[in-house]
Amino acid sequence: MVYGIVAESCTHAGCPVMCAGPNYEYAWADGLNTRPMAVSAPQYVGFLMRWVQGQLDDERLFPTQPGIPFLPDFYSRVQTIFRRLFRVYAHIYHSHLELVVALGAEPHLNTCFKHFMYLVREFDLIPNPKELEPLQTLINQLFHHDAIKYNTPLGVTMAIVPETTANLSSVQAATMTANESRPNALAADQLDASLRATNGIASARGRGGVLPVPIL
Numbered sequence: 146m147v148y149g150i151v152a153e154s155c156t157h158a159g160c161p162v163m164c165a166g167p168n169y170e171y172a173w174a175d176g177l178n179t180r181p182m183a184v185s186a187p188q189y190v191g192f193l194m195r196w197v198q199g200q201l202d203d204e205r206l207f208p209t210q211p212g213i214p215f216l217p218d219f220y221s222r223v224q225t226i227f228r229r230l231f232r233v234y235a236h237i238y239h240s241h242l243e244l245v246v247a248l249g250a251e252p253h254l255n256t257c258f259k260h261f262m263y264l265v266r267e268f269d270l271i272p273n274p275k276e277l278e279p280l281q282t283l284i285n286q287l288f289h290h291d292a293i294k295y296n297t298p299l300g301v302t303m304a305i306v307p308e309t310t311a312n313l314s315s316v317q318a319a320t321m322t323a324n325e326s327r328p329n330a331l332a333a334d335q336l337d338a339s340l341r342a343t344n345g346i347a348s349a350r351g352r353g354g355v356l357p358v359p360i361l
């Protein structure tokens with residue numbers, strides 16, 4: 146992900162609440178904080194990065210040795226990771242898109258987000274459609290634009306190419322149903338491999354350091 150592009154402008158003063166527009170606010174909670182805490186956007190992202198890094202470093206959740214079984218709750222825990230990472234994209238689009246456009250980084254943001262959403266859709270990683278509502282229109286446009294461009298049904302994964310929302314403005318919004326093109330059963334190892342490839346986990350792991358902020 147590309148939070149690093151806006152990190153300097155995403156401050157406690159400018160973004161005192163982790164939000165995605167006026168209708169969606171997110172509090173932070175993890176295993177250490179049972180009661181959700183109201184935090185600023187940069188605090189939320191900081192908590193999230195450290196929490197995700199902890200998940201990635203947990204070899205019970207992401208085994209590094211062959212033959213080690215995945216935990217029974219592997220799928221739901223990966224869903225939680227992606228549900229939370231989506232909120233960072235939602236915050237960037239709603240609060241910092243003007244800066245992203247000014248920096249000429251909008252195609253990069255859109256490409257990263259589309260890649261993220263294809264993975265989400267392929268493995269049903271954010272099953273609650275309400276979680277996607279802050280960016281639902283954009284999601285529909287991105288998928289529909291690809292469906293037209295590649296003459297491919299909406300449910301089929303396609304190549305990821307840079308896009309700009311300006312190019313998409315004339316595209317009629319499509320309907321993406323929550324259950325479109327989903328696998329009948331999750332292949333945990335396949336998802337694990339895709340997740341590593343998508344997020345650079347393989348290279349991030351083993352260093353024992355903090356996950357680089359710009360990369361989700």
Ligand SMILES: [Zn+2]
Pocket residue numbers: 154155156159160186187236240241
């Ligand atoms: Zn912000």
